Amino acid sequence: MNRLTATGDYLYTYAYTNDEEALCQLEMRSFFGKDTTEKIIKSGVAINPSRSPFIKERIELFFEADSLQAIIEKSTEIDMSETTFKVIFLKINGLSEQDQVDYSGKRDVERQIGSAITGEADVHNPDVTFGLIPFEGRWYFGRYLQSEPIWFKHVKKPREYSTALSTRVARAVANIAVPEPEGVKAIDPCCGIGTVLVEALSMGIDIVGRDINPLVVEGSRENIAHFGLSGDVNLGPIAEVEERYDVAIIDMPYNLYTHATPADQLAILKDAHPFTEKLLVVTIETMDHMVEAAGFVVTDRCIAKKGMFLREILVCQKAV
Incomplete structure (x- = not known):
């Protein structure tokens, strides 16, 4: 030219x-x-x-x-x-x-x-x-x-939860958490069946998963492999994370099988504090007070709607 x-x-x-x-x-x-x-x-x-x-x-x-x-x-x-x-x-x-x-x-x-x-x-x-x-x-x-709608290929997964994020929301969440992937290490320590992991890994984001539920860890690994992706998903509580990460994505557990009490939710946020500077929280409940109590500050936010069902997405940084 x-x-x-x-x-x-x-x-x-x-x-x-x-x-x-x-x-x-x-x-x-x-x-x-x-x-x-x-x-x-x-x-x-x-x-x-x-x-x-x-x-x-x-x-x-x-x-x-x-x-x-x-x-x-x-x-x-x-x-x-x-x-x-x-x-x-x-x-x-x-x-x-x-x-x-x-x-x-x-x-x-x-x-x-x-x-x-x-x-x-x-x-x-x-x-x-x-x-x-x-x-x-x-x-x-x-x-x-x-644009190629790559996320659309991930809609049908071998393992699914009815309450999991949609692939569109999960992809946006991964982008909000890691807008510039180069040199960034991310973790999804309550990863469920890996909806966010699949989207993040498909965009070349360096991310690992973790969950306390062995069944969903197995499901997450299966979903990742199904789309020809590779990424680590470990079994264990967030409290046992030892490595440091630039950002953590936490979709707060809330379904019938993994319902977290307010005390559990606060503990999850506090357990993230030692290993990450940035935190992205997806929640169906208002938890600004918990974010603050865990040592983070909310820097941006939005409401993600699906009909009458509302999720709040909070972008947080470690308080100085």
Whole structure:
């Protein structure tokens, strides 16, 4: 590609339900340090869109301009004589009126830019796909990458609990806990049948699991192996964790078989304090007072909804 250099910025498009909005925004803040109620966000942070259950697409920006004509003119600088390409005008629901273009208009814009680029267009199997989108009164153009819903492949597991997190929520939880996996060691010390472990391991997060229940430890190992992943799941209470970790993810036990009393819950949080600086807690009950009593402070939070069922997700840091 001749004379084409990335600016270092990215545009991400999103899709989520009303129930998922708060969880999606917490994931945004974890990735980008900011959120939005729009279905699109611009950031200098590079995230593989397939990591998020909510990101649809990413454009790695090559140029932006105040007008479509300026984008078309800049497109004449692109030489794709050695590779095939196609241009996509992204479809975003909920854009402001100034940024909306109808279907026929989009196809016409794609043809205009495709004609301006030197090289052979291939709409069915291109080597490179470019994306174009208007956003906040400006036009943006760059390399397009579509998200692959990897989490969807993990919905059906050999071992399941009716009260386990959904794969979408589990994937978001893993991202919120470990937005930048490189060099980070994580643990899920109450891992259950491994829903969070599967999502985290599938994204290359360095995480180990643990549970006090031998049946669910066995189930967690089976689920991990079923998807061709590898990760350690140990049997034992959280109090016996000896290694240090950068982050711990604790989905508080609450189902019929592993119901934890308030004293048990506080003990779990206190037992995490010696081995982690960061804690992500998933709970169906308010437990800010317990988090504080265990030596942590809540730095961010959201409510994850599923109909009438509510979970609170707390991002915590060790108190100074």
